[in-house]
Amino acid sequence: MGNARNVAFWVVLFLLILALFNLFSGDSSSLQSRDISYSEFVASVDADQVASVTLDGEKVRYTTKEGSSFVAVKPSDAEVTNLLINKGIPVRAESQETSGLQAFLLSLLPFLLLIGVWIYFMNRMQGGGKGGAMGFGKSKAKMLTEKHGRVTFDDVAGIDEAKEELEEIVEFLRNPQKFSRLGGKIPKGALLVGPPGTGKTLLARAIAGEAGVPFFTISGSDFVEMFVGVGASRVRDMFEQAKKNAPCIVFIDEIDAVGRHRGAGYGGGNDEREQTLNQLLVEMDGFESNEGVIILAATNRKDVLDPALLRPGRFDRNVTVGNPDIKGREKILGVHARKTPLGPDVDLRIIARGTPGFSGADLANLVNEAALTAARVGRRFVTMEDFEFAKDKIMMGAERRSMVMTQEQKEMTAYHEAGHAIVGIHLPKCDPVYKATIIPRGGALGMVMSLPEMDRLNMFKEECHQRLAMAMAGKAAEIIKYGEDEVSNGPAGDIQQASGLARAMVMQWGMSDKVGNIDYQEAAAGYQGSTGGFSVSAATKEMIESEVKRLIDEGYERAVGIIKDKGEEFERLAQGLLEYETLTGDEIKRVMNGEPPHASDDDDGNDEGDAPSVTAIPKTKPRNKPSGDGGLEPEPTA
Ligand SMILES: Nc1ncnc2c1ncn2[C@@H]1O[C@H](COP(=O)(O)OP(=O)(O)OP(=O)(O)O)[C@@H](O)[C@H]1O
Numbered sequence: 001m002g003n004a005r006n007v008a009f010w011v012v013l014f015l016l017i018l019a020l021f022n023l024f025s026g027d028s029s030s031l032q033s034r035d036i037s038y039s040e041f042v043a044s045v046d047a048d049q050v051a052s053v054t055l056d057g058e059k060v061r062y063t064t065k066e067g068s069s070f071v072a073v074k075p076s077d078a079e080v081t082n083l084l085i086n087k088g089i090p091v092r093a094e095s096q097e098t099s100g101l102q103a104f105l106l107s108l109l110p111f112l113l114l115i116g117v118w119i120y121f122m123n124r125m126q127g128g129g130k131g132g133a134m135g136f137g138k139s140k141a142k143m144l145t146e147k148h149g150r151v152t153f154d155d156v157a158g159i160d161e162a163k164e165e166l167e168e169i170v171e172f173l174r175n176p177q178k179f180s181r182l183g184g185k186i187p188k189g190a191l192l193v194g195p196p197g198t199g200k201t202l203l204a205r206a207i208a209g210e211a212g213v214p215f216f217t218i219s220g221s222d223f224v225e226m227f228v229g230v231g232a233s234r235v236r237d238m239f240e241q242a243k244k245n246a247p248c249i250v251f252i253d254e255i256d257a258v259g260r261h262r263g264a265g266y267g268g269g270n271d272e273r274e275q276t277l278n279q280l281l282v283e284m285d286g287f288e289s290n291e292g293v294i295i296l297a298a299t300n301r302k303d304v305l306d307p308a309l310l311r312p313g314r315f316d317r318n319v320t321v322g323n324p325d326i327k328g329r330e331k332i333l334g335v336h337a338r339k340t341p342l343g344p345d346v347d348l349r350i351i352a353r354g355t356p357g358f359s360g361a362d363l364a365n366l367v368n369e370a371a372l373t374a375a376r377v378g379r380r381f382v383t384m385e386d387f388e389f390a391k392d393k394i395m396m397g398a399e400r401r402s403m404v405m406t407q408e409q410k411e412m413t414a415y416h417e418a419g420h421a422i423v424g425i426h427l428p429k430c431d432p433v434y435k436a437t438i439i440p441r442g443g444a445l446g447m448v449m450s451l452p453e454m455d456r457l458n459m460f461k462e463e464c465h466q467r468l469a470m471a472m473a474g475k476a477a478e479i480i481k482y483g484e485d486e487v488s489n490g491p492a493g494d495i496q497q498a499s500g501l502a503r504a505m506v507m508q509w510g511m512s513d514k515v516g517n518i519d520y521q522e523a524a525a526g527y528q529g530s531t532g533g534f535s536v537s538a539a540t541k542e543m544i545e546s547e548v549k550r551l552i553d554e555g556y557e558r559a560v561g562i563i564k565d566k567g568e569e570f571e572r573l574a575q576g577l578l579e580y581e582t583l584t585g586d587e588i589k590r591v592m593n594g595e596p597p598h599a600s601d602d603d604d605g606n607d608e609g610d611a612p613s614v615t616a617i618p619k620t621k622p623r624n625k626p627s628g629d630g631g632l633e634p635e636p637t638a
């Protein structure tokens with residue numbers, strides 16, 4: 001490949017030189033030429049002396065046999081031609097004496113220049129050197145080695161769950177034989193899903209670092225090329241390279257760039273991208289999991305990925321990498337502050353508490369900004385004030401404004417989620433609440449999760465009613481706490497969910513006596529013009545709507561009743577969420593009863609500053625892991 005590129009390069013260079021040479025030699029003859037008037041021309045032109053005459057646009061050019069050439073402005077072609085014919089001199093029109101090869105090359109020149117520029121850019125796109133102009137299909141995967149700094153699990157904090165899930169891959173890479181001997185099934189690939197800056201890349205590098213294997217990194221967008229077939233051959237090459245270096249890790253960042261749902265591209269099909277994706281699927285099927293190549297990919301848009309990518313044998317393992325909670329943030333700050341001298345007043349817990357919604361990258365940035373601030377004023381260590389300054393700078397920056405909650409928003413979210421949780425806990429047919437959080441996630445400011453969330457085969461009427469109450473409990477809580485006028489748009493998602501459920505109850509499941517056991521779902525489809533719909537009278541529509549509203553209203557009233565009834569628990573839980581941000585099911589129950597959420601101590605070996613209520617708890621209980629995203633431990637209540 002490299003040879004072909006070289007040959008092309010030299011050919012072009014040669015042609016360019018030739019062209020330039022001819023250009024100059026052409027010019028050199030005209031350098032000796034002299035402009036003369038037409039009358040002079042008429043007087044001087046003589047058949048015995050003239051070697052050649054050319055009519056060239058506005059001018060007539062002739063060369064004498066002695067070698068000097070003359071240019072005259074001509075009145076008209078006909079006149080000159082007549083003159084020359086009279087004098088017996090042959091005439092050539094519109095072509096230069098030095099025509100032939102030179103003219104040909106000159107006409108070629110712009111074209112050659114274009115080729116040169118094109119080759120230059122192709123080389124640049126290939127990342128210079130090795131790929132070569134003819135090597136478009138070369139993988140652009142970059143290999144990071146120890147030279148680039150070894151990253152280990154110690155450098156990744158606050159996403160312990162994700163780490164644990166990937167631990168197995170590290171084991172496997174360290175000792176592939178052990179696994180294949182036991183016939184264990186090793187995933188070929190894992191998909192790291194999470195918002196930007198949460199440490200997906202870092203985690204992938206840490207796996208390679210822990211296992212001591214090479215790490216190849218490539219971005220999904222590197223595969224996207226305008227030439228059909230290039231992306232596919234890059235994929236092929238990447239896998240070849242990886243197999244040669246096995247055991248190793250290949251990390252494809254932003255896989256959604258290639259992995260989008262086929263046929264769902266912008267403006268219809270995109271052959272090149274589809275071919276690339278197909279090649280990726282083929283390659284993933286084509287190697288055995290025991291070959292020691294693990295493909296990790298990252299995305300924050302799992303929903304747009306082609307389902308084929310997620311099938312068993314491909315990226316069948318999904319690891320969610322979420323934004324860290326308060327404890328996670330503290331740990332991440334700790335990691336990044338390792339090499340930063342901190343002043344005695346710096347308390348990372350307090351910083352963590354003041355940075356809800358910050359991602360790992362934001363926190364890294366925060367430490368960096370604080371260090372810069374300290375350096376600017378000439379301090380030798382970073383103080384709390386520097387952190388405050390840096391935080392303001394980052395939070396007021398445009399980027400994360402939407403993600404980062406103000407204290408008021410945070411409080412409102414806490415009450416909202418506490419409402420959901422209290423109602424969920426006191427309604428026996430609701431699935432058990434296993435987690436409540438006020439950390440923004442996706443489009444939601446917070447959430448209460450109950451298990452099992454889906455896969456219900458049948459739903460009973462009372463259960464549906466209770467679910468409606470739980471869905472409306474967020475809004476009920478906001479109104480109880482802040483009054484009718486202060487309610488936010490936070491419950492929009494809840495209302496959507498409740499409406500969907502209530503409609504299904506009325507229109508599909510025959511759970512409204514008034515409407516009866518008639519399926520109106522089909523009729524509803526008919527409204528939108530699909531065939532097979534039957535028409536429904538206005539009165540019936542009205543009845544359906546009023547029944548849907550009645551069910552939701554009943555749910556809402558029920559929620560209000562429970563929250564008011566359990567006012568004290570509600571208040572405690574909201575405050576607990578404000579303080580701890582994430583609470584597991586057990587912790588919720590404890591907080592509701594006025595106990596500290598966690599029955600264990602903190603694990604940093606530093607008990608100073610811990611609240612007395614915390615240290616009073618026996619320390620023997622093993623630290624229990626919440627099922628959510630990250631640990632949660634008591635905070636000092638200073
Ligand atoms: N959990 C974490 N622990 C320590 N540092 C982190 C963590 N998350 C992010 N960081 C810091 O943020 C930087 C950027 O993170 P990284 O590039 O891994 O995020 P990402 O999830 O891959 O983001 P993107 O989706 O934008 O590529 C890291 O280099 C690291 O300094």
Ligand SMILES: [Zn+2]
Nearest residue numbers: 420474491494
């Ligand atoms: Zn809600």
